Amino acid sequence: MAFWLGFLLTIIYVAVIAIDIAWPELYPPQFKKWCEPIPGLLVAILAWNIVTIVDSLLTNDKVDQKLESVETKNKETFDAANKSLSLLHDITLRLKDYSGLTPIAVGVSNMNNFFIYLPFYVANKFKFFEQEDLKVTLKSFKNDDKAFEALLNAEYQFAITDPGMIINNIGSGRIIAPLVTKVAVWGLSKKSIVIPSNLSAVVTYPKPSTAFEVVKHWLESKGLSEGIIKQLSADEIVNQSDEIVRHYDLICVTEPERSWFEKKYTELSFSIDFHKELYKEEQFNFTAILTTQRELEYNQEVVKRFLKALRLSYNLIYAALPNTPTYNQITEAAKDSSISTYPSKLGHDLDIDMARRIFEQLRSNLYFSKTVVYNSEQKRGLINAIKLRQSSLPATLTVNSFVDSYLIDAQERFQLTV
16 A cells, blocks of 8 residues: 555656646746655655565565465375374274184074075175174075074074064064065966966965965965965975976966076966065065074174174165176175075076076065164064964964064164164
């Protein structure tokens, strides 16, 4: 501001001197006396401006130096933060590696390695159990009740099976998470099932499997008896497939048998979706994760870690985009795990393309649970599943009281929210 004021006064003074030289008669003598101090004043202002300018330049230089110093410190802080985060990340990875620790052995039982148990296979494939310091071993027992009986043995801590199986031992069994939330059984036939009364021979898995109970329930709703059901294991259904297709009106199977039959026997051109037939838009807890009261009392941390690993798997299944490495690994996990317990007759035909089709069909129709916590909708699905076995409940229990008593709330018990 001072600079511009001095500059303006100087311009005015130079203009006055120039006019005086050109036309000296314009200014009276008195005016010239008044102007005599002006040169000195201007010199003082000019000197002050010079000092101000120099000081400003020096100040700017100091500011620049300070800004440079601040930037340097900021960069050092940023680099230090990055190093800290990197160190923290490395430490976290080392902690999750558990390479210096002995993993906790965990036994898991199931009926068979059906494709629908995909979330478990994914948790294994992507080492989610390993990250929780769990070494998981899976064994198939060929029926739901046998899978539950194995759970009562201390060698097994979890069972992938029908939630209604705990009716067999309500003192020990507990339901902790949903796995499959729709009826994953389909009926295949060479002829239209518009008039079910024409059915005389039906084949499915043996009682007390969920599949058997579902097919029985459907037949009874059509006025037919369970007496027409031929009970065969998954291996027998595959090995005797030619004879079954020739002699049976309705073949009731889950995946991958369903897709395998449809591909191998093109004459099976009609199908029944038992979920739509019986439950429409409601859920049905076809398969659940079971544990025991013993595990909840003495190994609660192990139960929590198991559910945390499954939670990651559930999220990954619905997040994976088609034709990505993750998506391909998911389908490979399902294919490889399913093949491991089926006769080679099916294994040779279950290629990656079939596995992708099965996965996409199940995922797009929301057969897999999205959460390890039973929300209100899934709880209704659990009630639907228990109703199939209502006749086996103790006289003191209703379906609702049974669910309230033997369903463990993972959100409340383990602080798991999804």
